[in-house]
Amino acid sequence: MITTLLYSMTGLILFAMGLFTLIIHSHPLRKILAVNVMSTGVFLILVAAAYKPLGLGKIDPVPHAMVLTGIVVSVSVTALALLLACRVQETSNLDLLERRKQEARPKESNQ
Amino acid sequence: MRTEEKIITRSRNRHKRLDAFQRILLLLVICLTTLLGSIIWTMPENPPGLADAVALMQEHSGVKSPVTAVLLNFRGYDTLLEVMVLLLAVIGAWSLAKAHFPQQEREANPVQMGVVRLLVPLMFLVAAYLVWQGSHLAGGAFQGGAILGAAGVLMLVTELPCLRAIPAHPLRIGLVLGPLIFVGVALFCLFLTGDLLGYPEETAGWLILLIEAGCAISIGLTLASLFAGGHPEDERPKNQEQAKGPCKGERP
Amino acid sequence: MDAIVIYSILTLFDITLVLTMLWLAWYLLSTEDIFKAVVLFISFGLLMALAWVRMRAPDVALAEAALGAGLTGPLFLSALRRMNRTRKGERRLDSNENRGKDHNTEQEQA
Amino acid sequence: MTAFQLAAPAWMIVPIILPLIAGLFCFLFNRRIFAIALTAALANLLGVCILIYQLLFFGPMRCHMGGWQTPIGITLRTDGPALLMLLTTAITGLAVTLYARGYFSYRILNPRHAARHQQQQRYFWPLWMLLLTGLNGLFLSNDIFNLYVTLELIAISAASLAALSGKPASQLAAFRYLLVSLLGSLTYLLGVVFLYRSCGVLDLDLLQNLMQNAPGIRAALALMSIGLLLKTALFPLHFWLPPAHANALAPVSVILSALVVKGSFYLLFRFWFEVFTPIITTSALNFMGTLGAIAIVWGAIQAMRQPRLKLMVAYSTVSQLGYLFIAFPLTRIDGNIHIWGIVIFMAMAHACAKSAMFMVAGTVFLHLGHDRIKDLNGIRANLPITVFAYGIAGVSLMGLPPSGGFIAKWLLLSSALTSSQWWWALVIIVGSLLAMIYVFRVMSHFFVIPEDYAFTKPTPVSPLMEWPALALALISLLLGLAASWPLYILAQGNVVLAQIFPGGLP
């Protein structure tokens, strides 16, 4: 049982570390990394709960299925979040450019 | 908004020392962890689960691997929605930006090309094998799809010129293929047995394999499209001026 | 006797694995260099795959190996490259502009 | 062909599978997307009506997906609250579908950004349809992990929708929204993990039977609640909501504010008052009530101070959500009499009224090109129906009779006074007064036509933008007069409610 406990605690600590990083860090990539670490932590607790040493009974497949879907989803969400982070930077950058241009031009009416 | 700004300014001088807010937060997180940890500590030795229930029904599921049985039969509805989540991620990504390809075609690196030539077919094979063996061993649509996706990423990384020309519509068909097959099979089962995804027992294995194959392709395409980071070149609506399109932010 | 030996070896393995994972996670979350963090994250993913195998979850391990190493890493790396590129462009444009405020006052326009 | 009998539980999948297929097709095809979406929205409404019919004549139902019974399979369930939420979603969803059509057509008329707007419309429809799938799935699901999946579905589509406008502000807000949603989902999932470790089942009915005051279950409840509160944007966790809602495209704001937030709230409420009821303590209820009270006041004060209409409406959402939580502490003493009624009424009225308001804000924005409140004078001359819709929706938000909001507030007040917790009643009264101030602050600008007002002839706004708003506003107003119907539906199969109104409802 010590294995289950060990991995559960690890998962919990991973979750906590991710949470802390997610809140205090501002860099979007690091936030996304933190979320990934958090999700890994949760999955670890889930799978650890299903673990049984060899020969001591069946492994519960339901958590495995849950984690499997969870991992795939977390990858796709990560991809979306990364893209969004890139877009935030690009659009604000572009925005800056356009404003520069507008400022350089003589003032026109808004419409 | 203000909190965000504060956090940003705070984190600027992060490495000097944790400020009060962060210290309190750290304390809170530690408390939370300790609390939850102690709860896990006190939890019963043999947590209850569904292992026995699943084992009992295993023979009716049409597949030998318990994980696949849960994933595609017992909790197939979950998986259907998960596949939709994947598709959603692609739609979301496509709505954000245009795919990211270099402007001028680069001379293909022969070493890279060699690696790609060697690896990609191998990966396709592995993926097919994983899907196939999913019914009795570890493996299945997600793993196979992931390998396919990795193959796609490999091709994207080498920036094969042919990838630029991938038209949007067939790509979309490929992306939707898996979910459509899934839904189609689900509705088919609804007509047959009166339950959504209630496979008839004798054909369950084949139907599951069909779903897995379709989903593997779609998941592979999904992951590769996500890596490409946007919608394909010709996704832009026709008959419109091209200059100030949706993706004007691509290259300042 | 054998069982006890195997058990202790496994436990030792567990502890090593767990500690390595935790150290990697801490390092990747706190390091200043994002690139380093991403690379560390990839190796963290591989370690996780090992952990899944240890947890007797081969399905999950396969998926983690393929996704964590094969996809998440490249995703992060390409995003990082993309962001660095834009950031450089921005820096050339104006290094002193406070970006934080622009977003809030900006308005959607018809 | 048991599947097609009217009594078959399989009808339950209609509101899930139809928008799902529509979403796939909307993504797949280039043309006639609107027709697909509209068909799906209409069929969805029809499906919900069939479900309500089933509920009224055959009582609450369970639908086992794939025919697998509960411990290993997933179950869907219909009952009064779920169906009312579905109905609200279907009606609002239909209106939003129409509105979005008008909105995008109007925007595409502008040649300068036509390509961009077409692009937005291209992706709006599949995202919206899949969001609808997620919402319907959430309301119907009876399985905690399946609920997690629907939450993810909602989170991703909502965040993508929020980013759709393409403006830096909206993308930043959407990014933050996505992260918060993910954090919420993960916290919820951690709760699921704890629950699964403690009970070993995922089905809500089974969980309800296994409920006991064990630390693991309490931790699970706390974690799941925190996750859902993050998504619901209760007071201290509301920071992400106003920018995300205010910067999105108007139809998206409508969806986010009226429906998405309700989804996670509904779940939270269900957990607290159905599944975990035995382990809920009074102090926890009071804590939620206090947060709700602060949210009411804080949100309203922020709404009063906003310079922009959409931000004002977004903060008003923060405030209105507080009412949902203030119902928590009123349950214990009242023995659950009014609680579902209050909450469902509030949710329905708010969904309709807030959608109408965001639609109005979007129309005004398109019409004027801005939504600065102080420059809104004279809009009435050009957009009479829109302004009328705003006024009626405002009445519902303020909780004036005979709106649905009034019924909800009446029930809240009477519960508060019956249980001698008059301080909640005070908060409710103060909240409605503040709501009056922020609603009328805009209204006074709408009404005034200054002497020097130039009656311009702008591009006529599509009737598809004006009438859905008015229709929703009217629904939220008349909901109060037809209050017995929702209560009747609510009482079906609900043992407690059935005892309290034994056949007394029409």
Next chain:
Amino acid sequence: MNWGQWLLTAILLSSFIPGIIIFALPEKKHRLRTILNLCGSILKIILILAMDTGIYFGHNFEIRLPIIPGVELLLNGDPLSALFATLSSVLWLLTTIYAVGYLEGSPNRSHFFGYFSLCVTVTIGIALAGNLITFLLFYEMLTLTTYPLIIHRGTKKSLRAGRNYLIYALSGGAVFLFAVVALQTVVGTTDFTGTGFPSTFIDTHATVLSLIFVLLIIGVGVKAALVPLHGWLPQAMVAPAPVSALLHAVAVVKAGAFGILRIVLDVYGPQNLLLLGVLPLLATVASITILYGSLRALQQDDLKRRLAFSTISQVSYIALGISLIDQPLAVIGGLVHLVHQGLMKITLFFCAGNLAETLGIHRISEMDGVARRMPLTMAAFSIGALGMIGIPPTVGFVSKWYLGLGALAAGNWWVVFILAVSSLLNACYFLPILIRAWFGKQQGSWPEEQYLGRFETRLMLLAPPLITAFIVMAAGVVANAQISPLAWVRFIVREYGL
């Protein structure tokens, strides 16, 4: 539905439907709009008279619409509601005619008349409300429908007035809502029963019930402009004259006063109130309001502002009368003042509007010799003003006479004193106006003189005040006849068994 229920529905719809149609009408179709308005109001009067007859012969008019358990909408025609409904509908007809003349050629009229019709619908709804919840419903809707009328001109001043009105009225509404819910919780019903709730509740919940009474009175007192809740009324006089007439005589202030009557007579019931002993409080507040309003009116130079303060003072006669609940004569005086004050005040506001519209006169100091330019208007004004002072044979005298008799019978000398002092003050602030107008000498030209129509001003502006002034005289002269406000009020008092 029986014919009585159809009748009630028709009464409400007779102004609601024209209102909705008017909203949809284009601005230019003023003729159709006027026809709709007039037809609606005449139809309404006819229907209400039919209802009055039915009520007189003991027919029961009632519509119940259950909403949720414990909350139902109840429309109920009883003698008291007939009194208010008749008053409002008759005055609405006159005000409509007046408003058509007043707003001729000004912008946004369909908006204005739309809300005008809705406003009257809501007022009639208040009159017909059969329980406090229905009353609350219409009471809040009254606020919402009058607000656009007050800010109709769109000037900064009118906006400020509108904002103040909203703050006062909606806060009052909120307090009222709270009190209604509390009452419902304690007593279990808020129906207007004629005798109030069973007095057993007094034994158990005396303090709470007293508190609720105070809150209820505060809630309606805002509209009835009881001091210190009167602040909105003088400001609201920036609205166009027909709106002022509406506020002061037809709808808003009257709705507040009517609410006080309902609460005292029907919700609590005389017996309960005497047991609770809260009426002296109401009497005190009413007396203070009477004196305060009169004193402030004295200081005003702006004519409409003076009239506004006069309203504050006069409306409290109703509250004063009803607070002497054990004296039927005083109650009669209070009730009949509901009608009489409306008649007199609407005359005065019509006249003030005429002066402003025709000559641009807004201040009393500009009124020297105005009677020579507009004799008919000023005649009507004088009748109204004399009525306010309480000179026989106007209706004002009748009200004050009954109030005084009641107070004397109760041995309440201080009430008599208040009446005397307030009449004196009334004279002090009205007589100078009359003297200026009739005997003063015109100083320079009028501020903005216009020649409108064949008479001294437009016929549509002139006729309504003349009619109301005539009624002020006539109803006073024939007060004791079979058909008069007084006779009906006696009928009411008899019905309540006082």
